[in-house]
Structure formats: C-alpha cells, structure tokens
Amino acid sequence: MLRPLTATDPRLVGPYHLHNRIGAGGMGIVYLGFADEELPVAVKVPHEAYASDPEFRARFRAEVSAAWHVRASTVAQVINAEVEGPRPWLATEYVPGPTLHAAVLEHGPLLDRHLDNLTLGLAAALEAIHGAAVVHRDLKPANIVMSWTGPKVIDFGVARSAEYTGYTQDGELVGTIAWMSPEQLGGQTATPASDIFAWACCVVFAATGRRPFRGESQEIVALRIGAAEPELAGTPDRLLEPVSRCLAKNPALRPSAGELVGLLTRRLSPPATADHSGRPPTP
Template sequence: MNPTSPRPFAADRLPAGVSPPAATDPDHIGPYRVVGRIGAGGMGAVYAGIDPSGACAAVKVVHPHYAADPDFRARFAREVSLVSRVRATCTAGFLGADTDAESPWMAAEYVPGGTLRAHVKKNGPLTGGMAISLAAGLAEALTAIHAAGIVHRDLKPGNVILAPDGPRVLDFGIARATDATALTRTGGLFGTPGWMAPEQYARVEATDRSDVFAWGCLVAFAATGRDPFAGGPVEAVIHRTRTEEPDLTGVPDEILYTVRRALAKDPAVRPTAAEALAEVTGAWSATRVGAPLETDPTRVVPAMLATEWRGMTSAAPRRIRRSPRVPLLAAGAVATAAAVIGTWFVVGPDAGVEDPGTAPEATASPEATDPGGPAVDGDPRDAAAVIGEAVASAEDASSFIVHHLRRSAETASDSSDLTLWYTEEPEPLMKEVVYAGPAVFTVLQIGEGPDDVLARIDSNLAGLVEGDYYRPDPEEDVRDPRADWAASLEPLRELLGDADAVTYQGRTPTPYEDYPQEFLDTYDLAGRTGHHYTGTVPVTLNAGVFDGTFDLWVDETGYPQHFQSYTRFGEWEEDAEYERIAFIDFDGPVEVPVPDESEIAASREEGSP
C-alpha cells in the first residue's frame, strides 16, 4: 500500500464486510492489533490488523489443529517464503509472517473493494478499456506469481478484488500449502469447478498453464457477465469444461484471440502468463497514438490502469462502536458471563450504549450524521434510513444464513420453520431446509435460473433419516427458496410504510437463546447487541386486521440482525401469531455442498427415505 494513500480502516472504522472481532478472537497476532474479522474457512481465519505504526493488514492465521502438524508447518513455511518474493502491481503485497508461532500467520496488504463476482452481479460486465486493463492486470499478477515458482490453482472471481486503482489477485501460494481448499466431492480435486482447467479433472497436477486457463475464464466472465462453464451439477460443469467451447461473445476484439488460446483444452496450446500479458499490453499500446514503445509489458500495466481503470470505489469505512473485548471463558462460565455482559451493554455509558429506559424518539439529529458510514451509525434515530439500508444491505449480500420461524393458531397453513443458506462462490447456490413435523424438506437451487433445482425429503419420525436428492418433476409443487428469501425481508419492508411510528430504543442485547442449537454451537451469538427499534405494524389475518408489536435489531454495520413480531387476535393466549427472523450471518463464508450426479435419484419415490 502506498504510504501516502488513505488507511483502509482504523480501530473504530471498518469497511463493509469486515465485522468486529468476536469475544474468542485474539487481541494481537504478532505485531498486529486485531480490530476486525475479514473471514474464515477450513484452514483458518483472516483478521483486520493494525501494527504499531498504524499500517493496516489482512492477517491470515492457521487453525490450531493444522498448526500442530509438523508437515503442514513445513509446507506453510515454504509457501510463505515463495509468496514473499512476489512483487507485482496487481497482487496484494506481502508484509510479514511468523511460521514458527504457536499459531502460524502471514500478513498481506489489505485491499479495499468488492470482488469481481459481486461487481459483475451488481453492475454488469466490464467493457472496453476496463475489460482490457483487467486482463492485463491479472496476467501481470500471474506472471509474477509464476516467476516466484507458485501455481495459484484456485483463481476465480472471489479471489479477485476490484480496488480503486486496479484489480488485485488474492490467495496465491498458500493454497498449495493447505492442500485442502475448495475440495469437491468428486474425488478430492483441488480448485473450484467452473474455473479449473480440463487436465485438473483428469487428476493431472496443476501447472502455470492451468492458471492461464483460469485467467481466460476470468476475463471471459468479466467481459460477458457469464460463467464460461458453470451452472448445474458439478458433473455437468466438468463435462462442459472438458468438451465444450464457451460463448465468448462480448470479449473485446483486441484480446479475443489471446483469451481463446488461453481456453484451449490442450495446455501446450495455451500461452504462458507472460505471453498473454505481452499480447494484451501490445494490443492496447497499438491503440495509443504516439505512445513510446515499451519493451517490458509489466511496465505498461501501471500506465494502462492509470488511463483505463475508472469508476471503482470502495465504500468509506463504517464507524464501529464496540464493547470491551470479552476473554475466552471456560464452557461452564459462558452462560453466566453472557448474562452479565448483556446487562452491562444496556447500562454501560462508556460503551456508547443508550439506556432503553430513556429511549429518544426516532427524530433526525443532523449533528450526529456521518455520511461516510452506515445510516445506523450516522443517526440511528432516523428509522426510515436505517431500515431501508438494512433491507438493501441484506438484498445485496454475497452470502447469508437466515432462520425464519412463523407460528399462528389461526393460519396454521402459513406457519413455517425454515433455514436458508446462500453463497455466490463458486456460483450462486441457495439451500433451503423446511422443518414440517415428521418430515424435513430440502431444496437446492443452483445458479440464477429455476431450471437446476434439486429436492430431498428426510424422515424425522424417529431420528433424522436422510433421503436422496432428486430432480423434481415440472408439475411437482416445490418451494422456491428465492421467494422465501424475499418473504423473509417483507416484514422489514412493511415497516418503511410507517417509519415515523418506529421508536429507537438504543443499543440492547439481541435475543438469541431460542435459536436452533446448530447455530448456537457454530456461531458466537452470545452477548450480541444491536440498535433496537420497536413499534406496531398492521397484521392481516382471517379474523381481520390487528396491530402487532414488533422488535427489530440492526447491527453496527447496517445489516438486519433480528426481527420478531407478536399479534394477538383473540382473548386466549394461544390466539396469536408469532414471527421471528434470525439473520445469523451476512457476507461470511458459507458452504453449500452439491451432491454428485451418482447421488441424485431419478424420481421422488426413489429419493425418499
């Protein structure tokens, strides 16, 4: 990072997608003070860290059980040594590492901006000079990576950040040390189906030409908005990759020949990364009237980016008001500590938490506004702005986990208990599980369209007995996960119709005690707090229209955190409707397993337990 450039984050300001550290996260990693969590995966976690000089970094830490493996440590140390040699305009710069630490770590430049996948989804494909400069930047990064003796092996849209000053390739090198990233269920392949070269599916070791194939896929995706080979079951993706040619309509003519060669099925036909870089920069330079002839393509890339790279911005860091860090406690003390901490959150003045007993009305406070952060940070009393942003943030999330529960004595047919998982990597995948008494229904929606749907029915009569996935008949009534996701946000949208009646209650503990046990076991939900809003909302039932009371919590980064409503429509206590939506996580790592073709039954009858 240029020393004169603005800091991407500070201790009290974190970019969108970076969450405050959990109670169990470390305070320091090497010289870095941990101020946020960027993400986590099977191999470890990535934290936002600040060193004593104020420099910012993304710090990757290995999970303890891998750190205890001497062979893993040795591989990790070798890869860190290689990564430290990479110098390129379009990679995240290496900052330091300690491979002998109790928990080995490596620090790299934090790159602000969204992923290539998220940008294309939201804004459409890159065109003209933007697409060409992206192709050059990624080729320049690969040239440097390969020169250091590294094969990336998992180049995909989620590993490319579109920073304000150009694209950046992330996660190079370390993938080789882990030997376990993005494993498929089709025999332990390394990489992400849809972005892997054909030879990798034949168990041939990935080479630099395999990375060039992935480069061609990325450039095609960026320029067309289409995954070159993805969509449907993994086996279908593999078949298309090995036997079919992608539709390259939309790739700029100047680089079409190079991209087509990069996507050759035979690795020997593909150019090296350096050759692809020379061809792309040469094609661009040829269009520059009077431009001096530069013999080193890597020196052309900065000029290309300065000329062509436009419109990429990163959201201003959001102000984070956090409570004091909670030490890791023995399991037996967690419940008691959570209760004490929750109380402190309500009344502790030093934490910036307001006492709900003296809650102000939801009126504007111009002096409190902070245009660089989320609405809830600028003025939490502006309910319309906060709730509107919460809905928009949820709709734009690249991943989420949500549990939606609705119980009604009068409208039992509308009662539901479902969980939704969604991720955009390696392609859009949504999983829905509906709990319906003795049966559990699962729907897997693959891709953006409605054609690739898998369903499964499990028996829950005497312990869960799983059935097989099957492809439902077109006439079969199968739930639409995307419609159910939209329905989960509808109660929040309804609040916008009368936002003036919403009252801000300050920051209070978020209810979580009755969440499904799987979430309590997996996520650090104890002690969560949020900006709390209450009010009434009209609820239409068979017996008429009634005023329901609601509570909504919004977290400090503007995402919805918890919603619940209660409507009484009769004189008895059971004459009521209760709705609760637990927004477990947004923009974090979400795994949605896809079954092999051999695991998919031909019909519902064959797939039932």
C-alpha cells in the same frame, strides 16, 4: 466487507492488534490488523484445529514461501509471517475494495477501459507470479480485489513452487472446480498454463457476468471444462482471440503469461494499454 470481531476472535496476533474480520473460510479467518501506527494489514490465521496438523503446516509454509517471492504491484505483498509457532499466521498488504466476484454481481460486467485494465493487469500479475517460479492454482474472481490502483491477486492458500510436488496425493483436486483447467481436473499437476486457463475464465466472467463453463452441479461443470466448447457470447471481439487461446484444452497450446501480456498490449486500445493500473478513468 469488514465485520466486527466475535467474542472468540483473538485481539492480538504477533505484533498486530486486530480490529475487524475481513473474511472467513473453511481453513481460517482473515483479520484487519495494525501494528502501532503502521499501515493496515490483512492477517490470515488458520483455525486452531489445523495448527497441529503436519500436512496443513506444510501447506501453510508453502503458501508463505510462495507469496514471499512474488513482488509486483498487481499482487498483494507479504509483510510478515509466523509459520513455526503454536498458531501460525500470515500478514499481507491490506487491499481495500470489492473482489471481482462481488463487483460483477453488484454492478454487472466490466466495460471498456475497466475491462481492459483488469484483463491486462491480471495477465501482468501472472507474469510476476510465474516469474517467481510459483503457480497460484486457485485464480478466481473471489481472489482478485478491484483496488483503486488496479486489480490485485490475493490468497496463495493453494499456491506452490513450480518445482514443489509435496503435500498432495495423486489425483487430489486443489483449487475451485469452476475455475480449474482440464488437466487439473484430470489429476495432473498444475502448471503455469493452468493459471492461464483460469485467467481466461475470470476474464469471461468479468466481461459477461457468466462463467465460460456452467452446469447444475460440479460434476457437470467439470465434464464441460474437459470436453465442451466455452460459452463466450458477450465477450468483446478484441478479447476473443486471447481468451480462446488461453482456454485450449491442451495446456501446451496456451500462451505463457509474458506472451499473453504482449498479445493484449498489441490488441487493446492505446488508452487502456498506456495505463495498466486499473484506475477508473478521470471524469
């Protein structure tokens, strides 16, 4: 939901005139911006307190580099960026629409073709992300926008190159615990298989309105992710096999994103697999 700018918000970032707030978090604020008569963009601006932090700068440069190399219709595209100036920023394609998290909370679980298109579109997004040698590391419903052209993955704030090992200490958790894989919670480096685990968690949430691992605290959730069987009641039969394989505790047993796309294409109904866009069916 767009919100008005506050008195302390900048009005100009790089070439972009800012019009509204799109969202805000602990690390920064995302604005709706325009450059002359160009299309709108989402401008991510870290809080000033982080601008002089070398570790944060390294993370931000890694985010920009990771996102820049991913080219797919299912991923919000990088438009422009400034990583070396006094106040870094990142401009990406503006994707109107609710997040998967907001859509499910407001309207309930996705059904039929809507669910199939989300499921396949999200797998295709991971195929593109991993194909660019990038690991997202924070795939969750709040980072998936339900646009008219299909689901789009946003926010590479904790993404990294698959070969990158810098800027975090051993055992540091980077991401959101409820959607993390067992190996991430165990302090291991996230791999593409970790994103595949998160894919399954997002699909279960989309299909049922619930996470596959729940608890009264983050600690309990983490324990259940590591040792308990997932709660899959309500997940359609056609998705149970792919979801179960992707939730394997051992990352070596999970399919790759490409294998997952192939599996889903074979299992889902022809009307859904013929259209990966995620557009609502024509009345």
